[in-house]
Amino acid sequence: MIRESIVVTANPDGSAHIAPIGVIVEADALVIAPFRPSTTLDNLAARGVATVNYTDDVRVFAGCLTGRRDWATVAASRVAAPRLHDALAHDEVELRATQDDPQRPRLSCRVVHRETHAPFLGFNRAQAAVVEAAILTSRLHLLPRDKIAREMAYLEIALGKTAGPREREAWSWLVERIDEFYRAQGKEAS
């Protein structure tokens, strides 16, 4: 199973690096598989620790993909990496083994500590739609434009029916980024 999470690592200067990552859940490990090049990969390889944060604030997912990476963090309890201040829960992990790969290494981590900060209050379709739209936004250079348009139109139905203000704000950042991407491509082509 893959859990769409926010992985926080410490940069060389100690500041937080925040990235949405689909963390692979195995029986006794959490596997982080970053595509090269990746700051998360560099930080995790250098320091051997990270926090894996679980949040229903989808603005963090959309924000990280649209240049808004400045989310509040605090020190974790057991590892020398920050964690998201507003996560519902977080795991603190230590790197145990690396399966190297020129494109996408797999970093197998052991959970050494877990904390819960707030209750999970149920599924929301608009949140799921924003996460899907964030993944599409991270793949604009790989996917055909008509596929992006079709999938965004479908996801927008759930957004229209079930979103609150946070989901609408996150959605607007992604739509803006997609528009910018195709405007820039249009300029390149002309």
Ligand SMILES: Cc1cc2nc3c(=O)[nH]c(=O)nc-3n(C[C@H](O)[C@H](O)[C@H](O)COP(=O)(O)O)c2cc1C
């Ligand atoms: C829901 C979601 C899941 C993602 N999962 C991954 C992943 O497993 N591996 C990856 O390299 N990037 C993933 N991305 C894209 C990264 O968030 C993005 O490329 C990020 O900047 C990682 O690079 P960095 O470590 O240099 O920050 C995901 C994005 C989203 C929105």
